Amino acid sequence: STMDIQPTYDNCILIVVTGSLKAxxxxxxxxxxxxxxxxxxxxxxxxxxxxxxILQG
Known part of the structure; x- marks a missing residue:
């Protein structure tokens, strides 16, 4: 998994997470x-x- 964090305006932060799930x-x-x-x-x-x-196929 990866995560990117960026401050934005009005006391906010934007977080983007990518990874994989297995069940x-x-x-x-x-x-x-x-x-x-x-x-x-x-x-x-x-x-x-x-x-x-993100479904393949």
């Missing part, structure tokens, strides 16, 4: 997930979240 005997599936987090009162709140499976 039971199924083949591995690649994925990407992107989060936008905002710091409010010293706590992080998920403002937006996008998850995508």
């Amino acid at each position: 039971d005997n199924d083949p591995r599936m690649q994925f990407t997930e992107t989060f936008l987090l905002r710091c409010i009162n010293n706590s992080w709140l998920v403002i937006n979240n996008v998850f995508r499976l």
Whole structure:
């Protein structure tokens, strides 16, 4: 898995994660997930979240 983090405006950070998932005997599936987090009162709140499976074939 890899992860990239970038600060944005308005006390937010953008996080992009890529990796693979494996369940039971199924083949591995690649994925990407992107989060936008905002710091409010010293706590992080998920403002937006996008998850995508990258299916082959």
